[in-house]
Amino acid sequence: MGSGEGGRVRRNTSADGPRLVGRERELLRVTEALRLHPAMVIVEGESGIGKSRLVQEALEVVAATGSRVLLVACPPFREALTLGPVVDAVRQAVRTRTGLAGLELSALAGTLRPHFPEWAHTLPPAPEPLADAGAARHRLISAFTELFGLLGVEILVVEDVHWADEVTLELLLTLASRRPQPFSLVLTFRPEEVAPDSLLLRLSSRLPGHAEVSHVRVTLGVLTVTATAELVSSMLDDEHVSEAFAAFLHERTAGVPLVLEECVRLMRDRADVVRRDGEWMRRALHEITVPPTIRDAVVERVARLGPDARKVLLAAAVLGYPADEHLLGRVGGLADDADPAPAAEAAVAQAVRIGLLTESAGGSGRVGFRHALAAQAVYDGARPADRRAAHRRAAAVLEAVRPQPIAKLAHHFRLAGDIARWCVYTERAADVALVSGDHRAALTLLHDLINEPSLPAEAVAPLVRKMPFLAFTDYARRTEAIDALRDVLEAGQLSATDRAAVRGQLGRVLFCLGDHAAAAAEFELAVPDLGEGTYIDAWAMTVLALPWVGPWPVATHLRWLELAERFAASCELLPHERLTLQVNRMTALLELGEESGWALVSEPAHGVSEPQVAVEHARAALNVGDSALRWGRYEEARTHLTSAVRIAGSNGVEVIRIMALVTLLRLDFLTGSGQGLADQARAWSENAEDPVCRLEASLLDTQLAVVAESGGEHLEERLQDIREEGRRRGVIAVWLESAAAHARLRLAAADAEAAVELTEECIRLIADKEMWIWATEIAPVRVAALAALGRHAQADRTVTAFAQGLGARNAPAARAALQECRAICAESRGEAGPAARAWGEAAQAWAQLPRPQEEARAAGSAALWARAARGSGRRGGRIGYGNRLSPRESEVVRLLLEGKTNRQIAEELSRSPSTVGAQLKSAMRKHGVTSRTALAVIVSRADPG
Structure with a gap:
């Protein structure tokens, strides 16, 4: 099929797009699902495989039903605005309305103000900001869900969901989980772009199991050789395409539709395929060069265009979304405000004619690239200086738009090299993310800002203050961010006040990551720089009052608490800040073993309406429940922990809810109640986001394995790892309990020396800090190990210190442990009668908690010594059993x-x-x-x- 001789040869310049081929079965499944309301449709596949085309064809088929369709795409911006695609969808939905007027919005809609400033006059007042990310997201998602319902949306299409921000994914997950599902959802994404921990994986797993929703999941693969021939034919006036030519193209394009389309267009541009006397001809196959990537194909096609068309294409690539001719002309440097410029119109027309740009659906007059791959190819092929100039022009145009597209402005200013203005809009984007509860996005943006070398020193501290410290828990770059905060401090350019603020924030981050020792060091270093005092300063003081923070005795922690009170008195505090400090004070007193802390405990909250207050009530319930468990007040512990689960769950505070659930598992283990504890503990040890929560669940999982004798020789290794991690982080409860469990295993193996060694540092810590309420688990096993080695005087001294340290505290768990220690000492002296009585009292003390495992152990020893007393009476003197x-x-x-x-x-x-x-x-x-x-x-x- 060479060009031949004697005929008139002309190049084809039509831009006919190919038909949808090889997707008949998938199209039928999607259209049938969308005809049934509601539906959940997920279309996945690699870039260029035809996801968007399939969805467009399906929507055209169902258009006859009159369904109200919203179609939005998630942009690949570095500074993606929280809920950006959802905000775009709402603006589409109200385009034919006068704003939101006439909608029966609840007070919840006030949360939407930061996203729709143009409608502020029709929205309810904005509620108080929430510090907890989960609660803020929960509130915002509820508001958007309500709004979509009022707008009558029937089909929402979100493309490129792999680029969606976390809150958008949470909203989609909420919509997909609601029963009944409010409207049909259609999502497209690239599996290779999805992170292993993305919420998108949870979303796509929700397909089966709900009969009232039509579920379809379509995975698009490459075209066959036959389908390749059909696609090429559809671009060549439906002329026959030989099997050899189809196989040739299939081999070089891997059957990816977009690559095929661009290669056929390029071959027409080159005259590799030509029309001669009404018939399509092609060169010999060995004469045709097919680019290996779509980038090469697009770049070669663009190079054949005139300069104006290239400028328009670069403008479209820079913008990244469909735009009208005037905007493309201004960004391309072909038009200004006063002159629409015929040159821009002609350039856009040429780009559309050759098929690189296409008009958006619905006759909007906007054009854009058929696919992001083509846009990226044009962008990468342009000179860096031309790209920067186009971004600068785009930013200048968009700054005049109202409401301002914050994420787009940050994106363009950054790539234009205007760092000062990039900082302005990036901070604004972070503010929106914070208000929306997208704390991970806010942290990413703020992290980027403080890493900017040109940022003035005085601008750093305000940005650091905004960093949501709880978000560091699952932040992939947290080590880098912590290093950045330390670099800011070490640079030596901050004022004393700013230095205290940055150091305090670093301490909060470390504390929330469970590194209590490092946090205490930072807080202590911040104290000399503190001035009149702020809420953060007072908060830091209450943290230093916690007994596991720092090496100090109880008296020192109480002094920190007094200092916090003075700082708080000098601050102007918001209501929720005052409540936070009250909860911190109560928690510190209870953890310090101070009876006065119980006087600050209120009844578990019910029906709390204000989210910020609800978060603090949930935290208070969690902390009281945890302290009550440590004191041995188990009934109170269950009441407060259950309340924490309820309040946190109702307000979307997932971290507190999971902590309370794990602590309830611990309570069930101690009291011998509940089933399936091992499976639940193992699940939380693997999946909980909070590192301390994972550690506590791991300890419980291991303790259950010890009881069930299911861990074999690895149990001691697991306990050692948990003990070392708890010690490193300063999580004292985990450290002590894992050491106690390990020591019991060693004692059971007749290795009392190892048991003493395992408990040595633990008991010294308790004695140095005067925190004998912590000795419940560790003291009995240590006293038993000392007695087994004949070190009776040391065992007696430990029991005496334990008793004096407890004083008159109403701490039932510690008192039961103290009674067991006394029984062990009586046993070691061979005093059958006193040993029987002491063990009996210990059994009774454990039973009152209840702690059935400990009760059974003590009761068994009481019975044994009672029999010994009946048989031989009292034997004097201490005994070491020897042989x-x-x-x-x-x-x-x-x-x-x-x-x-x-x-x-x-x-x-x-x-x-x-x-x-x-x-x-x-x-x-x-x-x-x-x-x-x-x-x-x-x-x-x-x-x-």
Whole structure:
């Protein structure tokens, strides 16, 4: 099919687009779903595969039903504005209305003011900003959901959802989860662009299981050779395309429709395919060069155009969304405010004619690239200076638009090299993100700002103050951001006040990341720079009052609390800030073991309407529940923790809700209630966002494995890892409890030396800080290990210090542990009667909590020593059993002689099988035998009766 001779040859200049081919089955599925209301349609596939084309075809098919359709796309901007595509959708929906007038909006709609400043006069007053991201997002999402319902939207199409901000994804997830679903949703995305932790994965997993919603998920693949031939034919007046030519193109374009389309257009531009005497001809295949990428194809096509058309194409690529001829002309440098410029109109017409630009649906008069890949190819192919100039012109035009497109302005000023104005609009975008509860986006924007070398020193501290410290928990760049804050401090250019603000914010970040020790160091360094005092300063003081922050004794923490009170008195505080400081004070007192803290505890809140206040009530309920658990006031703990789950769940405060749920699991474990604890603990240990929450869940998961004897030799390794992480972070409760659990395993294995070593630093910490309310789990196992080694005087001193440290506190858990320590000491002295009574009192104390595992252990020891008392009376003097069997070992051996297995012995004595195994091992060692049978024989001979 060469060009031949004797005929008139002309190049084709038509821009006919190809038909939709090879997608008949997918199109039928989507259109049938959209005809049924509501529907959830997800179309996924790689770039250029035809997702948008499929959706457009489906919408044209269902257009006859009169459904109200909104179609928006998520732009690939670095500074993507929170809920930007959703805001665009709302503006589309009200384009035919007079703003929002006439809609029956609730007070919730006041949350929308930052997003729709042009309608502020018709919206309710803005509510008070929320510090908690989850609560703010929850409130905003509810407002948008209400608004969509009032606007009568029937089909919402959101394209390129892989570029959506987190709050947009949360809104879509909320809409998809509502029953009944309010309207049909159509989403397109590229799987390769989706992050592993993206909410989009949760959204796409919601498809099955709801009969009232039509669910369709379409994955588009590459075209076959046959479909390739059909697509090429549709671009060549439906002329026949040979199998060889189709196979040739398929091999070089991998069957991706957009690449095929651009390559065919390029071949027509080159005259690789020509029309001769009414028939399409092509060169020999070996003479045709097909670009390996769409970028190469588009760049070659653009190079064949005149300078004006190239300027218009670059303008369209710079803008990144469909625009009218006048805007494209101004951004391209071909027009100004006064002159629409015929040159711009002609250039746009040429770009449309050759198929690089296409008109938007609905006759809007706006044009844009058919696909983002083509736009990117044009952008990358332009000179850097031309790109900067186009961005500068785009920013100048958009600054005059009302309302100002903040994210677009930040984007253009940055790429234009105008850093000062980029900073202005980026900060405004961060402010919108903060108000909307998109704290991760706000943190990203603020992080970028403080990293800007040209930013004046005096501008840094206000930006740092805005950084939402809770967002650092799951922020991928948190290490880099923390280093940036430290760099700001080390630069030495901040005033004392600003230095205190930055250091205080760094301390808050570290505290929320669970690194309490490092946080305390930063707060302490900030104190000399504090002036008259601000809310943040007072907040920092209340944090320093917490007993696990810093190495100080209780008296020092109480002084921090007094200082916080003085700072707060000198501040002008908002109501929710005052409530926050009150909750912090109450928490500090309870954690310090101060009875006065209980006087500050109020009844769990019900029906709290103000979100900011609700967040503090949820936090208060969580903290009181956690403290009540530590004190051993379990009924109060359950009441407050359940309240925390309820309030946090109702207000979208997910972090507090999950913390309360994990703490409730801990309470269930201690009290012997609840089922499926292991599965729940394991799930939270893997999935909870908060690092301390994950750590606590990991500890509980391991403790449950110890009880179930399901962890094997890895249990001690797991406990060691948890202990070291808890110690490093300063999470004292986790450190002490994991050390106690590990020490019990060592003691059960007759390795008392290791048990003492594991508890050494823990008990020293408790003594140095005078925090004996923390000794509930660690003191009994330490005293038992000391007694097993014959270090009776040291065990007695520990018990005395424990008793004096508790004083008259009403701390039932610590008092039960103290009673168990006394019982262990009586046992070690061989005082059968006193040991029986002490163990009985310990069993009763544990039962009142209740702690059934500890109660059973104490009751078993009480019964053992009661039998010993009846048999031999009181034996004087301290004992170290040496090579003689201890009473507990004797009891195990007695049941062994009755033919019972380890598990049966464990059940009868209310001990764990591992403890029974360790006691039998110890008995065999003392009798010089290596088997259960030999032990039974030698004991029977020694005591045949």
